[in-house]
Amino acid sequence: MRVIIDRLAKTYVDRHGAAVEALSDVSLTVESQEFVALLGPSGCGKSTLLNAVAGLLPVSAGEVMFESPPSGRPLTAMVFQEFALFPWRTVQGNVEFGLEELGMAAAERGRRARVLIETTGLAGFEARYPHQLSGGMRQRVGIARALAVDPAALLMDEPFSALDAQTRQLMQEELLALWERTRTTILYVTHNIQEAVYMADRVVVLSRRPGRVLAEIDVPLKRPRTEAMQTEPGYLETVERIWSLIKDQARAALAEQ
Amino acid sequence: MKPRPTMTERIHVVDGTRFLARPEHRALRVLGVIGLVVLWEALGRAGAVPVLFLPSPLGVLREGWDMLRSGELLVHIGASLQRLAWGFVIGSALGIAVGVAVGFFAVAEAIGTPLIAATFPIPKIALLPLLILWLGLGEPSKIAVIALGVFFPMAINTYAGVRQADPLLIRAAVAFGAGRFSVIRKVVLPSALPMIVAGLRLAAGTALLLLVAAEMIAVESGVGFLVLHAGNIMATTKLMVGIVVLSLLGVLSHWGLGRLERALIPWRAGA
Ligand SMILES: Nc1ncnc2c1ncn2[C@@H]1O[C@H](COP(=O)(O)OP(=O)(O)OP(=O)(O)O)[C@@H](O)[C@H]1O
Ligand SMILES: [Mg+2]
Numbered sequence: 018m019r020v021i022i023d024r025l026a027k028t029y030v031d032r033h034g035a036a037v038e039a040l041s042d043v044s045l046t047v048e049s050q051e052f053v054a055l056l057g058p059s060g061c062g063k064s065t066l067l068n069a070v071a072g073l074l075p076v077s078a079g080e081v082m083f084e085s086p087p088s089g090r091p092l093t094a095m096v097f098q099e100f101a102l103f104p105w106r107t108v109q110g111n112v113e114f115g116l117e118e119l120g121m122a123a124a125e126r127g128r129r130a131r132v133l134i135e136t137t138g139l140a141g142f143e144a145r146y147p148h149q150l151s152g153g154m155r156q157r158v159g160i161a162r163a164l165a166v167d168p169a170a171l172l173m174d175e176p177f178s179a180l181d182a183q184t185r186q187l188m189q190e191e192l193l194a195l196w197e198r199t200r201t202t203i204l205y206v207t208h209n210i211q212e213a214v215y216m217a218d219r220v221v222v223l224s225r226r227p228g229r230v231l232a233e234i235d236v237p238l239k240r241p242r243t244e245a246m247q248t249e250p251g252y253l254e255t256v257e258r259i260w261s262l263i264k265d266q267a268r269a270a271l272a273e274q
Numbered sequence: 275m276k277p278r279p280t281m282t283e284r285i286h287v288v289d290g291t292r293f294l295a296r297p298e299h300r301a302l303r304v305l306g307v308i309g310l311v312v313l314w315e316a317l318g319r320a321g322a323v324p325v326l327f328l329p330s331p332l333g334v335l336r337e338g339w340d341m342l343r344s345g346e347l348l349v350h351i352g353a354s355l356q357r358l359a360w361g362f363v364i365g366s367a368l369g370i371a372v373g374v375a376v377g378f379f380a381v382a383e384a385i386g387t388p389l390i391a392a393t394f395p396i397p398k399i400a401l402l403p404l405l406i407l408w409l410g411l412g413e414p415s416k417i418a419v420i421a422l423g424v425f426f427p428m429a430i431n432t433y434a435g436v437r438q439a440d441p442l443l444i445r446a447a448v449a450f451g452a453g454r455f456s457v458i459r460k461v462v463l464p465s466a467l468p469m470i471v472a473g474l475r476l477a478a479g480t481a482l483l484l485l486v487a488a489e490m491i492a493v494e495s496g497v498g499f500l501v502l503h504a505g506n507i508m509a510t511t512k513l514m515v516g517i518v519v520l521s522l523l524g525v526l527s528h529w530g531l532g533r534l535e536r537a538l539i540p541w542r543a544g545a
């Protein structure tokens with residue numbers, strides 16, 4: 018499924034009428050089966066963009082369209098930056114949530130959820146509540162919940178931010194392997210340039226607030242990705258190029274706060 | 275030059291949060307109650323207070339036991355519990371339904387909040403004569419006044435709980451395909467549950483008060499009737515039995531609601 022973001026703008030207006038322009042005129046197309054990483058300084062509207070694609074907020078202008086949606090699969094599923102787990106549901110219950118809404122039978126739900134609990138390394142914690150888990154484990158529950166519904170487009174908002182370096186690396190491998198198998202369209206927000214280049218086909222760099230598309234950079238690495246590629250000149254050059262693009266933006270954004 | 279070990283200064287880290295600890299002091303809890311009863315008994319024995327005004331605890335206990343054996347007490351308690359149960363069930367079901375509707379739907383909020391704000395401050399006891407006029411002297415008017423007293427704390431607490439539901443969790447549910455009613459059932463209600471249980475606690479106190487008031491009019495049974503009737507014939511010991519039963523009812527409902535809270539809200543940290 019293709020995701021077309023067309024001249025999207027979002028201005029938040031609070032109760033007192035104060036306006037924050039988060040996104041202005043963002044156009045972006047994520048091709049079918051493409052893995053796109055979204056980079057940009059803090060507060061530039063990355064989460065806003067993902068929420069707009071998932072249909073979770075009213076946009077101010079422009080629109081989001083899905084081209085050739087598959088039947089029988091949910092269009093999108095989201096991994097939230099803040100995890101957004103249901104505190105009253107166990108790990109198992111959280112992972113099953115989306116499957117419930119799809120109307121899947123209980124036994125099938127249970128089986129499906131257990132597979133993803135395994136994949137995300139949460140086996141043995143099925144009956145725990147979110148408050149009994151570490152930050153990294155909570156984040157993995159959020160990932161499992163999204164993967165469980167097998168969406169046509171997967172929206173991931175800094176999905177590995179709370180993981181330690183080793184777990185992060187393992188989860189990157191898992192996600193890449195899963196993507197090789199399913200070729201789900203992925204829109205992936207991250208702060209980490211190395212991660213973006215290592216995982217994605219294309220890296221989209223947003224400007225500081227209000228977010229606009231600053232650059233779209235194709236990653237010149239082959240699939241499947243291997244760790245060894247992180248020493249290839251193509252990888253290093255791309256990382257360098259994005260860093261120099263982002264440096265000034267990040268500095269200005271920081272000074273603004 | 276080596277530093278001499280005896281000169282090395284060491285500071286032991288102490289737990290700076292120690293004064294925040296709140297030990298249970300179980301013994302004190304029991305002693306307080308026993309102390310009151312002993313004082314009460316001593317006052318009676320010393321002849322400081324005539325038995326007609328303040329019967330001794332042992333006398334109350336004996337009278338209570340006799341009434342229990344004769345079945346008299348159980349009749350009163352049974353009648354009261356039945357009224358309480360009906361009033362509680364009806365009042366809290368309506369209160370929760372109205373609270374959810376008013377908290378979730380803008381139209382219901384616009385219509386409901388001014389109505390509730392206008393009717394909530396009325397002391398429910400003042401409505402008892404009106405309810406009797408409408409529903410007659412029988413059970414329905416008694417149950418109705420209790421239900422009314424339970425309704426308001428339930429509706430108001432449920433409303434507050436619903437408003438507090440985390441918008442992020444609601445969005446997460448929608449992101450996974452939840453519609454309006456799924457969101458209410460799977461996000462809004464569980465979010466509001468702690469407030470709903472707190473509402474039950476408030477309602478329990480109100481219900482007891484209204485029960486006694488309602489049972490003072492045109493009934494032949496119930497703990498409220500027992501207290502009033504015993505007072506009229508100056509049977510002070512019986513009267514005290516009724517009061518002790520009311521106190522026990524309050525304690526029991528508090529304990530029961532605590533159990534209910536732990537059963538309903540297992541995800542609360544420390545629960
Ligand atoms: N609900 C809201 N109401 C008002 N302003 C908001 C709201 N959500 C976000 N904003 C503002 O919109 C801008 C973009 O926010 P957003 O969360 O999309 O940024 P982000 O790129 O995801 O940041 P980060 O990398 O720190 O997660 C910020 O300036 C933020 O303050
Ligand atoms: Mg964000």
